[in-house]
Amino acid sequence: MRIGLYPGTFDPVTLGHTDIIQRAMALVDKLVIGVAINRDKSPLFTLEERVAMVEAECAAITAKTGGQIVVHPFENLLIDCARDVGATVIIRGLRAVADFEYEFQMVGMNRALDSSIETVFLMADARRQAIASKLVKEIARLGGDITKFVPPAVRDALVERYK
Template identity: 80%
Template sequence: MRVGLYPGTFDPVTLGHIDIITRATVLVDRLVIGVAINRDKGPLFTLEERVAMIEAECAGISARTGVEIVPWPFENLLIDCANDVGASIIIRGLRAVADFEYEFQMVGMNRKLDASIETVFLMAGAEHQAIASRLVKEIARLGGDVSKFVPPAVREALTARFF
């Protein structure tokens, strides 16, 4: 069984994330989504809120495929989380060249830590390539319309947070 791990902070979950999740399900038998604590990013939403958002947005996908959310938040090494869930593949989404440079370094380090775990990169669909959670939060904070970037429930959560 091919188990993939798609990690992220998902602060908030975007249509780009959902695109990657949906497309990753055809590559693996079971896709585990790991919601990272990542205190360095100073998330807008609590861990519990982010987990609830991704669970709600993936409910339809998981009903059709083997998608599940890691039942605990992870703050350890990505490789350790992959081992904890039995993943042999790490799924990473790419939007731009800047993403690749960072991810390329991460792959090199992760291969040194555990060469048995492969990293697979998926480009976000063309309509989602510009979406970044950081920018979505900024647009929402300034009163802009984020409905093209996030699911309706996430848009509502952003509006509630800022207004």
């Protein structure tokens, strides 16, 4: 069974994330969505809220694709999380060249830690490439329309959080 790990903070999950999730499903038999506990970031949503949002969006995807998706919170090294869930591939989404520079460094470090785990980069759909959770939160905080960037339930959660 090919198991892939798609990690991120998902604060919140966006349509860019769900695009990558849907396309990653074609590459693996089982996709683990690793929701990171990153103490260097100050997430707007709690870990439990982020996991619930990702699970809800993944349920809709698996209903369409019939694939297997598991949501897995983690706080350890990414490569250790990959080992923990039995992943042989880490899925990463790219939006722009700036993403690549950071990801290139991460791949080098991860390969040094465990060369048996590959990293695969997927480009977000052209309509989704500009979407970043940080920017979505800023738009929502300032009362802008985020409908084009996040699923409806996530939009509602953001609007409610910023009331």
